[in-house]
Amino acid sequence: xxxxxxxxxxxxxxxxxxxxxxxxxxxxxxxxxxxxxxxxxxxxxxxxxxxxxxxxxxxxxxxxxxxxxxxxxxxxxxxxxxxxxxxxxxxxxxxxxxxxxxxxxxxxxxxxxxxxxxxxxxxxxxxxxxxxxxxxxxxxxxxxxxxxxxxxxxxxxxxxxxxxxxxxxxxxxxxxxxxxxxxxxxxxxxxxxxxxxxxxxxxxxxxxxx
Ligand SMILES: Cc1cc2nc3c(=O)[nH]c(=O)nc-3n(C[C@H](O)[C@H](O)[C@H](O)COP(=O)(O)OP(=O)(O)OC[C@H]3O[C@@H](n4cnc5c(N)ncnc54)[C@H](O)[C@@H]3O)c2cc1C
Numbered sequence: 001x002x003x004x005x006x007x008x009x010x011x012x013x014x015x016x017x018x019x020x021x022x023x024x025x026x027x028x029x030x031x032x033x034x035x036x037x038x039x040x041x042x043x044x045x046x047x048x049x050x051x052x053x054x055x056x057x058x059x060x061x062x063x064x065x066x067x068x069x070x071x072x073x074x075x076x077x078x079x080x081x082x083x084x085x086x087x088x089x090x091x092x093x094x095x096x097x098x099x100x101x102x103x104x105x106x107x108x109x110x111x112x113x114x115x116x117x118x119x120x121x122x123x124x125x126x127x128x129x130x131x132x133x134x135x136x137x138x139x140x141x142x143x144x145x146x147x148x149x150x151x152x153x154x155x156x157x158x159x160x161x162x163x164x165x166x167x168x169x170x171x172x173x174x175x176x177x178x179x180x181x182x183x184x185x186x187x188x189x190x191x192x193x194x195x196x197x198x199x200x201x202x203x204x205x206x207x208x209x210x
Contacts, residue, residue, distance in 0.1 A: 005110070009087045019082075021071060023064025024114065026158040029054035034120045051111055061111070062103045069098060116161045118150035137172045148172040 030053035035046045052058045072082045084098060092105035124131025126140060131154075133139050137146040150165045157164050174181065186193070 005090055008090050009085065012087055013085065017080075021068035023061055023068055025057050025060050025064075026156075028057050028156070030057050047117075049113060049117065051113075052108065058104060058107055061107045062100065065103045065107065116150075116156070118156050118161055119153045120151040121147055122154045123152040124154055136175045146172065146176075 028051075030050050032048050032050035032053075034048075037043055037046050069084060071077065072084060086097065088095075088097065089106050089109050091109045092102055095102040095105055121132035121139075122128075122130055123133050123135060123137070126134065131140065133147050133152050137148050137152060139145045139147060148169050150161050152168065153161075153164070188196075
C-alpha cells in the first residue's frame, strides 16, 4: 500500500477496533500478458495483469463490496456500532461515499492481486492456439523444456494456489520418472459420475461435500 493511501484512509483509525471484509473475484474474465523485454535471459520480463480489462470483473467486485456493506449493517454487527470508514480513498474524493461510482472508483484504486498470479503459459492441447505447454508440461515447439508451476493453470483455481501447484508438480514429476499411479476414484456415486459431463462446474463441489 502506498504511504499516502495509508495516511488518508487508515491512519485516522489507528488504535480503534476495525475489521475488513475483502471481496475477491475468483473467476476473473480479464486476461493479462507477460512478455520478454529484451533477449537477455536475466532481464526482468514485462508483466501486465490487465486487471478490470473486463467490465464484468469490476461489476462482480462492486457487488461483493455492496454485500460486505450489508453484512456490516446486520443487527449482529450494529450491536458493536460497526460502521464503514468515513475516510475517502485518494482519487475518489468528490464522489458520494459508498455510492456506486465511489465503489467502482475504490475498486480501481485499491485492488491487489493478493499474491496469487498464475496462468501465464496455459496447459492445453496442441490444437489450442492459446496453449503453451501440453498436459505433460512440455513446451510446444521447444525440445527438452517443461514448465511445472502455477503458470500452467489454464484457469486460476478458486482457492489458494500453493497446494494445487504442489499437486501438479507431483504429477509432472511422475510423468518425468515414468511412474503411473492407480486412477483416483472420486467420492461420488456411479450415477453422479455418469452425469458429470452435463453437470455445471459450479455444482461439483456441492455434490462432493453434501
Ligand atoms: C505473500 C504470499 C502469500 C501467499 N500465501 C499463500 C497461502 O496462504 N496459501 C496458498 O496456497 N498460496 C499462497 N501463496 C501463493 C503460493 O505461494 C504460490 O501460488 C505458489 O508458491 C506458486 O508456486 P510456483 O512454483 O509457481 O512459484 P514459486 O513458489 O515462486 O517458485 C519459483 C521458484 O523458482 C525459483 N527461481 C526463480 N528464478 C529462478 C532462476 N532463474 N533459476 C532458478 N530458480 C529460479 C525461485 O527461487 C522459487 O523457488 C502466497 C504467495 C505469496 C507471495
